[in-house]
Amino acid sequence: MKRSSAGGIIVVWVMVLLGIGPVVCGSGGQSPDETKSEFEQRYQALREYVTSEGVSVRDPLLTGEGWTLYLRITELGPPALPYIIEKIEEGDWRLGGCVSMITKKRFNRSDYADVRYYGDARTKARMYVDWWHEGRKETRQESESLYQERKAVAQQGEHQAAADTYRKMRGLGIAALPWIIEKVEQRDVDLIPLVSGLTSGLGGASDAISSWASTTECLEWWNKNKQSWTLPPARDVQWAPARWAAAVTGASVYWNEAERAAVFSMDGHLLVVRPGEARATLDGGPLLLEGVPYIENDRLMLPLSALTGAFGVAAAEAQLAHVAYRPHE
Amino acid sequence: MPLSIIYNPPDLNVGEIKLEATAAGTKIRVWTNATKGTQVTLPEIWDLSSEQPPSTSYVEGYATSDAVRDVTVRLSYSVGGQTNAQDELKVTVTHVDLSATDLYGAVTEANEENPGAYVHDNVDNDNGNTSLGLPIADRDETDPITGENDLKSAAITLEPSSLAVGQVVLKRSSEKARVWTDPEKAWGSILLLFVDQKVWDLSDEAQRTEFNDVKSNLWVEGYLDNSTPCDLTVEYHDPYGRLVWSDVVKYTFIAAVCGDQPTPAQRSGFETDFPNLIHCEWSITGPETSAYNCIAWSVDETSVWYYPLDIDQDFGDGDEWFEDSDMDAFYDDKKSWSLIATGTDEEKAGQAEAMYYPYSSAWHYTVDPPPATGYHAARKKSCSCGAGKWIMYESKCGATNRLEHVWNQLNGSVYGSPGRFYE
Numbered sequence: 001m002k003r004s005s006a007g008g009i010i011v012v013w014v015m016v017l018l019g020i021g022p023v024v025c026g027s028g029g030q031s032p033d034e035t036k037s038e039f040e041q042r043y044q045a046l047r048e049y050v051t052s053e054g055v056s057v058r059d060p061l062l063t064g065e066g067w068t069l070y071l072r073i074t075e076l077g078p079p080a081l082p083y084i085i086e087k088i089e090e091g092d093w094r095l096g097g098c099v100s101m102i103t104k105k106r107f108n109r110s111d112y113a114d115v116r117y118y119g120d121a122r123t124k125a126r127m128y129v130d131w132w133h134e135g136r137k138e139t140r141q142e143s144e145s146l147y148q149e150r151k152a153v154a155q156q157g158e159h160q161a162a163a164d165t166y167r168k169m170r171g172l173g174i175a176a177l178p179w180i181i182e183k184v185e186q187r188d189v190d191l192i193p194l195v196s197g198l199t200s201g202l203g204g205a206s207d208a209i210s211s212w213a214s215t216t217e218c219l220e221w222w223n224k225n226k227q228s229w230t231l232p233p234a235r236d237v238q239w240a241p242a243r244w245a246a247a248v249t250g251a252s253v254y255w256n257e258a259e260r261a262a263v264f265s266m267d268g269h270l271l272v273v274r275p276g277e278a279r280a281t282l283d284g285g286p287l288l289l290e291g292v293p294y295i296e297n298d299r300l301m302l303p304l305s306a307l308t309g310a311f312g313v314a315a316a317e318a319q320l321a322h323v324a325y326r327p328h329e
Numbered sequence: 330m331p332l333s334i335i336y337n338p339p340d341l342n343v344g345e346i347k348l349e350a351t352a353a354g355t356k357i358r359v360w361t362n363a364t365k366g367t368q369v370t371l372p373e374i375w376d377l378s379s380e381q382p383p384s385t386s387y388v389e390g391y392a393t394s395d396a397v398r399d400v401t402v403r404l405s406y407s408v409g410g411q412t413n414a415q416d417e418l419k420v421t422v423t424h425v426d427l428s429a430t431d432l433y434g435a436v437t438e439a440n441e442e443n444p445g446a447y448v449h450d451n452v453d454n455d456n457g458n459t460s461l462g463l464p465i466a467d468r469d470e471t472d473p474i475t476g477e478n479d480l481k482s483a484a485i486t487l488e489p490s491s492l493a494v495g496q497v498v499l500k501r502s503s504e505k506a507r508v509w510t511d512p513e514k515a516w517g518s519i520l521l522l523f524v525d526q527k528v529w530d531l532s533d534e535a536q537r538t539e540f541n542d543v544k545s546n547l548w549v550e551g552y553l554d555n556s557t558p559c560d561l562t563v564e565y566h567d568p569y570g571r572l573v574w575s576d577v578v579k580y581t582f583i584a585a586v587c588g589d590q591p592t593p594a595q596r597s598g599f600e601t602d603f604p605n606l607i608h609c610e611w612s613i614t615g616p617e618t619s620a621y622n623c624i625a626w627s628v629d630e631t632s633v634w635y636y637p638l639d640i641d642q643d644f645g646d647g648d649e650w651f652e653d654s655d656m657d658a659f660y661d662d663k664k665s666w667s668l669i670a671t672g673t674d675e676e677k678a679g680q681a682e683a684m685y686y687p688y689s690s691a692w693h694y695t696v697d698p699p700p701a702t703g704y705h706a707a708r709k710k711s712c713s714c715g716a717g718k719w720i721m722y723e724s725k726c727g728a729t730n731r732l733e734h735v736w737n738q739l740n741g742s743v744y745g746s747p748g749r750f751y752e
Binding site: 055056057058059061062063064065066067068071074097100101106107116117118119120121122123124 | 599602603617622625630632633634635636637638639640642643644647649659694695696698699701704726727728729743
């Protein structure tokens with residue numbers, strides 16, 4: 001049994017007694033720290049190679065060795081994205097291609113503030129950073145909108161327009177996968193090839209699902225691989241242990257061993273959060289979290305925004321300011 | 330050469346006048362007027378009872394003399410087979426020729442004036458001399474240049490070679506041409522630099538010896554650009570100062586002069602990467618920068634960087650394979666340029682606005698490293714460098730400089746060769 005203190009509130013965490021084992025969060029079963037370490041190693045290898053090449057008539061990335069090192073970063077998959085984004089923010093815009101290959105997010109010409117820079121790698125890298133912090137939060141709404149648009153044009157027999165909309169849906173990238181899976185669960189088998197397309201082509205993350213898979217096969221595949229394909233949170237997401245978060249937001253929480261889920265309640269609302277799933281359930285409906293909850297030191301860690309967003313704790317930031325969770329204390 | 334036939338009394342009406350070549354007659358021909366007219370076939374006899382010889386005939390040199398004064402022309406008067414008077418004229422048939430080599434080899438006689446000879450404007454820096462880190466153009470140095478290789482040979486041929494009278498003159502029409510007697514501009518080898526002509530008086534033994542020493546060892550240097558050609562002329566004047574013969578070679582001096590000549594370090598670096606680059610035929614037109622790459626420059630952009638991944642995703646079919654067709658789509662999108670389908674590569678390069686050096690195969694960039702060579706593009710350069718002899722392009726080379734270069738001189742193991750041409 002472990003104890004955690006937060007602003008005078010004593011929280012007792014009982015997951016060990018409940019027999020919850022560790023849940024992997026990174027690629028290939030790696031923890032975030034392991035992913036970060038692996039990323040740094042691969043990134044430094046690339047940097048060293050690029051530096052050794054100096055100013056050259058060939059782009060060092062577009063050499064056999066350079067691109068191989070570049071792909072090694074890409075092969076870390078979605079768990080490496082926070083670290084890649086961080087490097088881009090530090091000025092290494094050439095890593096934008098890694099984000100592109102991992103997320104399969106595509107920008108349209110109309111997404112550019114200045115269309116003269118359409119296709120420019122440096123501009124795209126900046127756009128990926130913006131998307132990472134803000135834009136991707138709109139993915140669910142964009143997916144739904146495109147989905148409805150596609151249905152409408154398909155019903156009118158406008159096959160080309162339907163195909164264009166499908167292409168745009170694919171351009172939302174793997175950020176749209178949780179939403180797409182929901183549609184597959186609702187028996188929209190037309191979207192299974194989209195799942196396949198978004199999860200194919202990357203060497204390291206996971207085996208792709210076939211375009212011809214059945215609904216059952218697709219869902220089984222997703223349940224098995226979703227941790228590899230769910231975008232991790234932006235690094236500015238505030239994480240907290242579940243019980244501590246419940247305490248400071250005034251919610252109650254218990255662990256449902258049968259469902260392997262933490263169940264939060266407040267003012268008649270019910271929030272169910274499962275480790276390893278970015279999609280929680282709020283009063284029976286889906287709620288996409290900013291990050292994938294995970295187990296650390298036998299505690300369920302989740303984005304604070306899961307509770308503040310779900311229960312409408314408007315003053316959460318102010319309340320939390322003086323009871324801030326300090327993970328290393 | 331006019332030949333006067335004079336006899337007295339002029340109204341003589343008996344006997345015959347005979348014009349004949351008594352030695353080496355095959356080396357000349359005689360004509361009725363200065364522009365030839367009707368040939369007078371020797372020997373020619375005029376019967377004074379019924380005709381009169383022309384007062385003037387014209388002698389044409391037909392074959393060069395083997396020796397000085399080896400041709401003898403005789404005019405005689407005879408009556409009843411008895412020669413009463415005669416006069417002889419000794420003729421030497423001379424020939425002077427200026428032969429040249431240029432960037433493309435020996436210049437044929439027929440091409441000496443049109444199109445003429447093409448020689449480098451000697452802007453490069455073969456000896457690596459610098460001033461404040463900047464290269465000193467070889468053309469601006471009058472000291473010997475170690476490793477100089479841009480001067481082209483020329484030679485004067487004067488026949489008969491034993492000629493010891495008259496003058497040989499070598500002259501230039503402008504200061505764009507300099508003539509030396511050594512390919513590396515050795516000390517004392519200046520011939521035409523501070524003066525526009527050099528005269529050798531062959532009757533002077535010392536000058537004759539000097540002429541014979543240098544006549545086959547002339548080296549022509551281009552000193553200024555190609556805006557107008559420069560004539561180099563050799564003349565032979567007879568002992569009376571009359572022009573007997575001349576020959577002209579028209580020189581055009583060409584170099585890549587839109588940019589700066591490379592520093593020794595730049596030259597070494599670029600010529601290591603691109604061994605087909607030739608001195609004087611490329612220059613630095615833009616500074617080192619990672620603000621834009623070759624693909625961007627090929628569409629006149631200087632603030633973007635296009636990777637194959639971006640070309641595929643944003644302009645091509647987005648299938649995660651970078652293919653030549655993705656580049657076709659890129660140029661169509663950016664410039665509405667199409668692929669040129671017919672002609673040799675050189676013909677296409679002359680016609681195109683931009684050319685692309687393709688990969689050897691399609692590249693599945695999410696899985697594999699790229700093929701070893703390819704993914705470069707160059708923009709046609711509309712300039713007068715090369716005076717029409719060269720097809721000039723301009724390349725941004727990675728994060729290094731922008732270069733102007735002859736269309737195929739970047740070919741090699743780094744970029745491969747241009748294989749797709751767009752207009």
